[in-house]
Amino acid sequence: MSGLTLKSITPYAALFGAIVTLCVGTSFAKQLFPAIGATGTTAYRVGFSALVLLALWRPWRHPLTRTDLKTVALYGAVIGLMNLCFYMSLRTIPLGLAIAIEFTGPLGLALLYSRKLIHFVWISLAVLGLLLLLPLKAGAGSLDPVGVGFAGAAAVMWALYIVLGKRTGHLHAGRTVALGMSTAALIVVPVGLVSAGAELFHPRWLLMGLMVAVLSSAIPYSLEMIAMKGIPKRSFGVMLSAEPAVGALAGLALLGERLAPLQWLAIGCIIAASAGTILTTESRIEDPLP
Template identity: 30%
Template sequence: MAIGAMLGVQLSNALSVGLIDAVGTAGTAWLRMCFGTLLLWLVARPRLSSVRLKDLPALLILGLATGFMSVFFLVAIGRIPLGTAVAIEFLGPLTVAGIAGRRLGALAWPALALVGVVLMTEPWHGEIDLVGVVFALASGACWGLYNVFTQRIGDRFSGISGLSLTIPIAAVFTGIIGLPQVVGGHLSAGVLFAAAGIALLTPVISFGLEMLALRRMNHTAFGTLLAIEPGFGVLVGLVVLGQAPHFVQLGGIALVVLAGAAAQRGSRRGPAPSLDPAVPVSADGG
């Protein structure tokens, strides 16, 4: 499930590049969240009555992190290659994993990943796009929050019911800047159809798989597989966008993957907490 989610996320990001020219980065993210909400509500049919007051902070934080993780990352890939953006973004969840490890030595792995990122961006050539790097880092911070709160919401709600509650929140938050871009952009039936198709891939399928996977693993165990996502980013960037990395950049990606895998050694999650009996089982059978 985790591997399928990673491939789906990177493929949807690559396919979103074509929409950015039409409706902007925030507009693209907002349309994805809106269609994602529609599709999820058709499948999961969440019951708002199942939401307790103490659930709201986690739902709001996860919705905010999900929405702006997408916005910031789409801005980044508009300026730097997909594989490089994923490697930089990966510093977020990797740092969270290091902190969760509660060992000072665990923070050495984010530092090693940072070396890999430097090799990928090659600042000594003077061609680095600092704006793209900053937005990739901002997306990474959101990604770290996303992993933490996805597990909490996944433990609280059955199946993808939690996702059907957080994606609408993400749509509301991203709509603040996304809606004006859509209205002022070049909206067409083709753009709407493409956005709906991408939304089916991410957030519906990919984020749903991540939430289900995180019910079976802790943050560090999930990060073991997550470590290969920069490699998936390079692969998808090469196949879909024609972005071919050279030797030094491949070495940087290898360091990021190595750091991510090493940071997660020996960590496994016990049985997922039992769902609150007051929360109804969703239509997806979770």
């Protein structure tokens, strides 16, 4: 009939599932903030994710050169700081808007390679989206400047993550992520311990933290691996551009975060800029995902 088969649909369903699971997991994580704070929640996500990845890939069986170890260490440090900054932003700004601001990192990196007139349209859209979100005026719809600052820092970390991920492209992906997440845990977990103290070892919070790690990292990463095998890279990126909108809907459904019309417009501008950039730019860098 239409030529659609279960085999052809599965990768797209897997990617959509990865986006939804990530956003739901992050919404769930935000509910831990009153108990252990953003830093404690980040420690759970990164720490448990590192343990799962180490058990899965056992990277110690494949030693690296000193140069590769340094690159992987930087890659892991960026992962840790990216997660920490993103969760810190969620303390005071809605999930969908934090994701939208974070998306400007890889978007800006892609636009550095702009060579076509149409790219100025995407730059303008991205700038418009940011201007609609930045706390340039007071009022009920204004975002917390500190939250926006942390989201912006997460955007910078995401761009660096892509650059460093490219430099590890000759290494095994699973083992690299396992080592990188372990390095991130060495940075983030002590911060969470100092901040949350003994509460971090409460059985209830530990169980919820494990769920956060599974929903936010283990399941999305596994689903993305399935998706990448069956979806062209350009289509993959376009679909991923919808994540800020999915995050906003998850925030509305699970956290009661209602956005103003201008904030939805800002998300739409950033999504359009991201998707448009991918569709009109030849891929020059690999885009590993957090």
